[in-house]
Amino acid sequence: MDCSTVSTQENRLETLRSWDADWSGLRVVVTGISKTGFSVADTLAELGARVVVVAASDDDEARAHADTLRIVGVADVILGAGTSTVLPLVDGEQAELVVTSPGFRPSHPLLAAAAEAGIPIWGDVELAWRVQTKSGRKTAQWITITGTNGKTTTTTMVESMLQGAGLRAIAAGNIGTPILDAVRDPEGYDVLAVELSTFQLHWSESLEPVSSVCLNLAEDHVDWHGSFAAYAADKAKIYENTQVACIYNAEQIETERMVEEADVKEGCRAVGFTTGIPAVSMVGVVEGMLVDRAFIHERKDSAAELAKVSDIGDLVPRHLVANAAAAAALVLAYGLSPADVQKGLVNYHNGEHRIQPVASADGVLWINDSKATNPHAAAASLAAFNPVIWIAGGLSKGVDYDELVKAQAARLKAVVLIGVDSSTLAASLARHAPKVPVIAASGVHTGNKADPQAAANPTLSDGDAIMARAVAEAASLAVDGDTVLMAPASASMDQFSSYAHRGQAFMDAVRKLMESRASADKES
Structure with a gap:
């Protein structure tokens, strides 16, 4: 693309500062077809732009969204993992704009190709700011x-x-x-x-x-x-x-x-x-x-x-x-x-999964903080309680746990590890909290020293079952005055569909534990 074409595109985009601006015929590639991508494509189609949507997903939900978008006037929807890596043409010509969903990294091949071609890239928030002003x-x-x-x-x-x-x-x-x-x-x-x-x-x-x-x-x-x-x-x-x-x-x-x-x-x-x-x-x-x-x-x-x-x-x-x-x-x-x-x-209601009290029994407080998906969030939770039996682990996203463990080690009575691979967290515990018992939710007790290998290879693959085991392990350790805190310091997608799924699994396991104890008390 020559410089004059890039300049013309940029000049046109500068005029698009309201709903009432002339969006008609603007050639746009939209990445993603979940909530964000769908709302972007739907909006641009309503504005009269020519839109092609590309998405790696090709499940029932994606196909249903695609059918709806075609009905409202989206020019084309291309689904499938391989197709989402290529910058498509729009009406046989190069796109004038790409609007991307948050999940696409800047290094993604499609976005990299757009940047190389000098095509501006917006997010849904930039588009929303530009179209919010509308007569009436x-x-x-x-x-x-x-x-x-x-x-x-x-x-x-x-x-x-x-x-x-x-x-x-x-x-x-x-x-x-x-x-x-x-x-x-x-x-x-x-x-x-x-x-x-x-x-x-x-x-x-x-x-x-x-x-x-x-x-x-x-x-x-x-x-x-x-x-x-x-x-x-x-x-x-x-x-x-x-x-x-x-x-x-x-x-x-x-x-x-x-x-x-x-x-x-x-x-x-x-x-x-x-x-x-x-x-x-x-x-x-x-x-x-x-x-x-x-x-x-x-x-x-x-x-x-x-x-x-x-x-x-x-x-x-x-x-x-x-x-x-x-x-x-x-x-x-x-x-x-x-x-x-x-x-x-x-x-105000704080909602679920953020330092959410789940149960209090026999002097033990059970707290669900599944939204603590990184060390900083987990630190805020840990700082609120003492002593803590900490349920943690999951998808680390490349972060380091050393500072978290060093700062909170004195509060930890024990740690129960969940996650497909919690070896990074286990290694930090071994270095900075060597006297704290660490237990893998697979049931492998590691005594007073964390065992990264055991934590990295749980024997159960089902997230709900792993969480149930983690709750049982925590219950076996908790006494009057303790807090059992599920604040994973990690993302959930290795074993759960979302942090909400993970939090619900914890709450369900605690509820079943309480019901089991109540039933046992009645029988005795």
């Missing part, structure tokens, strides 16, 4: 949230606060509702609470949120980004073009540096959040109260009470307080009142 439809303001951990919790807290204030608001993006479905809602929303993964941020460039936050930063998804530096750089994009306030974690200097280096709108403020006593221009905690020293006129020598920490719930670990402080700062920047913050927290 309300245009929502955006509040954007990212971070290694806590994104979903903070996003749903923001949603609860906005709805408590009487606004039409919804959590969207990397959570539940695809962002394009939210912006196409016929009635429109006042505000969108948008959770963004680094995958989505990587392909975004035009967003202008009212307020934004990077909650925290720790090693994760190195396999997708190629390096921790690249991962951090994509996280930092959350702050670009923010209008009113960039919210940063005062307890993690990296997020403050992101704000300092961001290109924001004139007048945008930097506001910190903390689980301790807040300095000026921060939201924090004083004597069990969430307080504001950022959005009040007298912030130099006073603070405004927002809510009691206990308004969040009975079990409020430190990281959940941090999420609430961040959410409060985000909505205060939008213009909500302290009463709105409190109402939102009182009405």
Whole structure:
């Protein structure tokens, strides 16, 4: 492709800044056909673009989606593992744009071919921002949230606060509702609470949120980004073009540096959040109260009470307080009142699989934190309990466990390993917690020294059965005062369909254990 053709394409794309712009005939390749890919293709077809969808999947769901997309006007849908690696033509010509789903890495052959040809690549979030403005439809303001951990919790807290204030608001993006479905809602929303993964941020460039936050930063998804530096750089994009306030974690200097280096709108403020006593221009905690020293006129020598920490719930670990402080700062920047913050927290339901109490019996607390899919998330869980019988392991995503184990070793009474290959975690335990008993869920007891080989070769392949065994092993060790915490510090896809499946397997196993004990007590 010559330079003049590339320039013409870029000029046309620059004009596409609303639903009412001229999208007709635009040649687009869409990657993926799950929720994100389907919503992208459906939107572009409605806009009049010429769309070809490529996807590696070729199951019943993919074929059903393909049939629907062809009915609504998508030019072609190409399914199958081999086909998704080749950049197809659209109406016999090269595409003018690729819109990719988050699962496709930048190094994917199709995306690499597009980049080599000079074809712009967007994500679904970039497309959503560009099409949200439409005559006769309300245009929502955006509040954007990212971070290694806590994104979903903070996003749903923001949603609860906005709805408590009487606004039409919804959590969207990397959570539940695809962002394009939210912006196409016929009635429109006042505000969108948008959770963004680094995958989505990587392909975004035009967003202008009212307020934004990077909650925290720790090693994760190195396999997708190629390096921790690249991962951090994509996280930092959350702050670009923010209008009113960039919210940063005062307890993690990296997020403050992101704000300092961001290109924001004139007048945008930097506001910190903390689980301790807040300095000026921060939201924090004083004597069990969430307080504001950022959005009040007298912030130099006073603070405004927002809510009691206990308004969040009975079990409020430190990281959940941090999420609430961040959410409060985000909505205060939008213009909500302290009463709105409190109402939102009182009405908030933390949902399943994130530090979720499952049972309490004989003085033992059972906690499901299947959403702890990386070491940073698991550390937050472990820090909330002591002593802990820790159920952990799974698909590691190339991360290192040494820092996690070193920091939390003193809390560990025992570790029960799940996962097809938990050898990396087992090796870290052997190095940094050699006195902690480690047990493979296959039933192989390794005594006081972790055995990476045993952990790497469980005798059972079924995830539910492995989890049942893990719960039984934990129960045999737990006594009054202990917490059994299932916080895997790993992804779930080696043995389960999702973290939710893994969490449900844990809850089912605990429930069966409790029922078995109750039945035994009756018989005795």
